[in-house]
Amino acid sequence: MDISKRQVGKATIVAVGAFIVFGVVTALIPNPFYIRKVPRTPLDYLFLSLTSGLLGVYVAQRSNSVDQNDSRFAVLGSAGGFLAFGCPICNAFLLALFSSSALMTYLDPLRPVLGVVSVVLLGGLVYVRYSRTCRRCRAEDTTDEALSQGGEPSTHQ
Numbered sequence: 001m002d003i004s005k006r007q008v009g010k011a012t013i014v015a016v017g018a019f020i021v022f023g024v025v026t027a028l029i030p031n032p033f034y035i036r037k038v039p040r041t042p043l044d045y046l047f048l049s050l051t052s053g054l055l056g057v058y059v060a061q062r063s064n065s066v067d068q069n070d071s072r073f074a075v076l077g078s079a080g081g082f083l084a085f086g087c088p089i090c091n092a093f094l095l096a097l098f099s100s101s102a103l104m105t106y107l108d109p110l111r112p113v114l115g116v117v118s119v120v121l122l123g124g125l126v127y128v129r130y131s132r133t134c135r136r137c138r139a140e141d142t143t144d145e146a147l148s149q150g151g152e153p154s155t156h157q
Contacts, residue, residue, distance in 0.1 A: 003060055007059075007060045008060060010059055010060065011056040011057060011059045011060035012056060014055055014056045014059045015052045015053050015055060015056025015057075015059075016052070016056075018051070018052040018055050018056070018078075019048060019049065019052035022048055022051070022052065022081075022082060022085070022086075023048055025086075026044075026048070026082070026085055026086040026087060026090070027040075027087065027090065028040055028044055028045060028048055028085060034090065035090075036087045036090060037087055037089050037090055038087045038088060038089065038090070038108065043085075043111075043112055043115065044084075044085040045085075046115075047081055047084045047085040047115035047118070047119065048081075048085045050081070050119045050122075050123075051077070051078060051081030051082070051084075051085070051118065051119065051122065054077070054119065054122035054123060054125075054126055055074070055078060055122070057126050058074050058122065058125060058126055058129070061126065061129045061130065061133070062129075070125060070128075070129070073121060073122075073125045074122065074125060076118075076121060077118045077119075077121040077122035077125065078118075078122070079118075080114050080115075080117055080118030080121065081115065081118040081119065081122070083107075083111070083114055083118075084111050084112070084114040084115030084118055085111075085115065088103040088104060088107045088108050088111070089103050089104060091103075094107070
């Protein structure tokens, strides 16, 4: 899989941007705009870092791929990650749907599980895209090698 400098730059911007935006909105990065009502934990920072990094890798792969039908998994992984490291009672949407006591009782204990599921989803997406692209690269290399030796291209993998 060939990744250009432009794709690496784009992926870096997405990863750092996601880290900053998600970090500020969830108040994991202290700021005067948002006040976090639930204490920060090392797991919150871990899930923030992994989600942002995997989004960057996904963007680098997406730029290089013809098959782009799996973006819904990236959205689900990102949303799950956001819920995993975000403050449950600071989220106005969740607070409008549920009471703060329900969020603290039911969602807060599940945040680590949600974080693991979202990271596994994003990591699995990155792995599947990489393995699919690698198979395609190997097939192209075999075809190029056969053609350069004057033979017929190989049709099996």
